[in-house]
Amino acid sequence: MDILVCIKRIPDIAGQITLDGSGTDIDDAGLGHTTSAHEECAVELAIQTAAATGGKVTVLTLGPAEAVEQLRAAVGVGANDGILIEAEDSGAFGTEDIAQVIGDVIRDRTEGGQNFDLVLLGNDAADTGDFQVPIRLAYDLGYPVLTSISTFSPAGGPVIEARGIGPSGTEIFSLELPAVVAVQEGGVDPRYPSITGRMKAKKARIAEYVAPEPGAGNPRIGLELPPDTANEVTILGEGPDAAGALVDVLEEIGVIRS
């Protein structure tokens, strides 16, 4: 199964967020860059599936030249090659533009003889949270689409069985390929790169496209930070007496199971 995974370069945020001068983007000076957890899971699912079916995994991104780092990171954990659609100001692209550009590249690849059975994306981008591109891309390609999928597996022929695992139960779908799937994190544990993987990534072939001028554009006019919420520190106790309360917290956040 040949799988295309679309990923997005985003600032690697874990703490307080600040906005840049324009107020339309996160200030990423001093921050590293990564891809969202959804997309890391999509890459992991793709690698596992390709390995099980003797297929290959291509990763694609639309972004600045530096976004090649995210493509190489994906190759480092097992993707085979990458496609960079270079756009210096990728923020100017609206979700409709992005879907259109990706769709054009997929069609270009199809003409060149490369057929993707499955196109994976993250459910939503961690920085902008639009939830738009997977559905728009499916519409553009005329493919069926599923969102919020946690795992999937080949189900014989051009079909996968996809599962969306939620807090109150699991939805199970049978999906005919080619198709678009939006992955949500939680179904698989993304792997870290190995040293040999990283070295392979360094040498990986990255195909390059240049994005056309955005057509529809980005209708977003700005971002606003939520009000500062004061950090609240709860002291659970001291010494052995605190053990019970600590176990409760670890269970609550899912580190351990009772």
Place this chain on the structure above:
Amino acid sequence: MASIPTQASVVVVGAGIVGNSLVHHLAELGWRDIVQVDKGPLPNPGGSTGHASNFIFPVDHSREITDLTLDSVRQYKELGVFTQSGGFEVARTQERMQELRRRMASAKAWGIESHLVTPEEVVEKVPFLDPSVIVGAFWTPTVGVVDSVGAGTMMRESAQNKGALTVSPNTEVTGIDVENGAIARVHTTKGPIETEKILIACGVWSPRIAAMAGAAIPLTPAVHQMISVGPVPQLAEQTGEISFPIVRDMDTFCYERQHGSDMEIGSYAHRAILHEPDEIPSIEAAKLSPTEMPFTDDDFDPQLEQALELMPDVLSNPDVEIRYAINGLLSLTPDGAPILGESPEVKGLWSAAAVWVKEGPGVGRAVAEWMTNGCPEVDVQGADIARFHPHQRTREHVRARTSEAFIKTYGIVHPGEQWNSDRNVRLSPMHEREKELGAVFFEVAGWERPQWYASNAPLLEEFGERVMDRTAEWDSRWWSPIINAEHLALRERAGLVDLSSFVIFDVFGPAALDAVQSIVLAQMDVGIGRVVYTPVLDETGGFRSDLTIMRLAHDRFRVVTGAAHGMVDVKWFADRLPGTGAQITDLTSSWTTIGLWGPRARDILSQVTNADVSHERFKFGTARTIEVGSLQVLASRISYVGDLGWELYIPMETGLRLWDVLTEAGTEHGLVPVGLGVYGTTGRIEKGYRAFGAELDSDRSVIEVGMARPKVKSQGFVGRDAHLRHREEDPKAILCSLTVDDHTSASGEKRYMLGGEPIRSQDGQPLIDGHGHHAFVTSAGSAPSLGKHVLMAFLPPAEAVLGNQLTVVYMEEAYPVTVASIDATPLFDPSNENIRR
């Protein structure tokens, strides 16, 4: 919000390994009402200590750093947080093997057990290393790892348990009030604290805090990349944090260090990546900690390949994953040394910055002692914050030098190696002339100083074999036989030396005599026009400096000292002026100095002046103003090269004129320009003149260096009591001059020591003095007048016997040496007739 004390004896900023050691040692020394703040949480507030790799290799070419490291290891062991693993520094090239042989010299000189071993011996202890990649290694069994956060916690708690310390985490310093040039209070996010002392020990943020008081701590945050890979099955089989020796892959500037089932790989091979203290992310905005910056893969990729070569079995395993990768921030300084002591810019502002985990507790103790009684037991004068000249405190200088130095962290650095960056900052008025003469410039304190002159190359032919040429590349790097030729020309005719880099300052005012009298050892109540060379001691009787003082008037003394250490001297004097009766003014940039020495010096000088410069009318050790044409020249008849002549002081703008006048007059006398290679090494070493920082430091007494005078003046001076005591005691070591008897190495090539080598008995046994120091070469150089290579070294008194046959170990080969002087008696012209002719 927790409250904070409104008063403190000292506010310590930073709760990393340095700040924690400091509060511990301050409390031990009796300090109370200490307040320690850190903007981060405890026990890991997010500075460089929190991500340190925490391993310690004790051998360093610097004795000062080694002393601090050994003291730190002792303290870590006492705290029970030291685990000995042993460590290899492996060589992939023959050039590196030579460096490891040189490292053996440092190990032996400092008395640390190390051995050179074969690749097979490395594999015995590190079975997953590929021996075919390396040619040998340097093994130090006492290498180990520490828990620096744990140690810091224990030290902080020990101070708290004494009731000496209030710790306030999550508290940021927001401002510092300076009143009348001194610290008055520290503002924090939890309120102001009245205090006369602030101790800045917050690593990469230190410049930012110092700037709040208008002072400089010239360091820059710089990236050291580190990754952690695992789980490694070969490591997971072992119990504990570390069971395999640490490997430093010296030629790729990397290290591999086991941490449980993971392997940490650190690199100093990448480009210098510098940050600004003000732009380090806040704790809130940082993903990991503020000093664990986002990893930049591209910079590290070449190291992965090299690490894979060295440890293929471990690192090619696809299950071994890169789980943690950071651009860790650490502090770099323009000269590589830490920044310790009280700022010369603001009274009461102390720094303990740019310190590595391996030196942390040692620095904590030294700075605490320094703050308490003015004298750290370990000599840390090379790290004194007062050492920086103004241009060295600038951002541009710091960035230029640290960028250049980063790659030298594991590099092979020749002791004579010069900087490439930020050169041509301070130029003497004679600079253009010197360039025309083909001067090869060495830099000290920003000054471009001719080391030798290409224009003197014809002298090589004149002096032939006597120039003692060197064939070994290492011995002759940053050296030229022209230096020795210039030396011989000076001894036989005359030489002209540009000494513009002297630090010159006046002590003046009604109490000027009292001031200098109380600071220096020599009698300063001398006639006007006398020139006095004198040691400057600390309270323990160790050397703070040695310098020359001219009495210019009843109420004015001119102090002349070296460029490298001169700024420290300025502060030392300024701190000890009595009340309002004496002042100090730095005249370094006002005066230039030209040295004129050699048997023809008087002929030359008398040709350009009408003044009587005869021996009878211009005695040695006197200074007076003479006219040279329309120039007024302060001529001082002394000599650091041990020959007839003068230091000629003249306003900077007229220096070139004087140089030209002397050059012209000197032509018929065979005068040549002479570089600092002669002034700093060959001239002094055959005269047995001691140099501060080499023979003279705070560990050594006046007696041990053979500089005691027949009497001690009755007036009080700093260190007098200790000095009197030293005179009564048997010395624990004696500074000797030794000559090398045979330079022939095993290969047949003649080798010339450069300094730092161990001195041993004829059968190779170490010589240990009464301080517990191993004998080593403090200075080495050609003595062309003698046709010998001369070494200086402190020997145990029993070995300090004229004619005693010993050995010097150079590049792991022993060469015979003979003790030739056991006091300050010069090897050349022992009765000093040349000076007094």
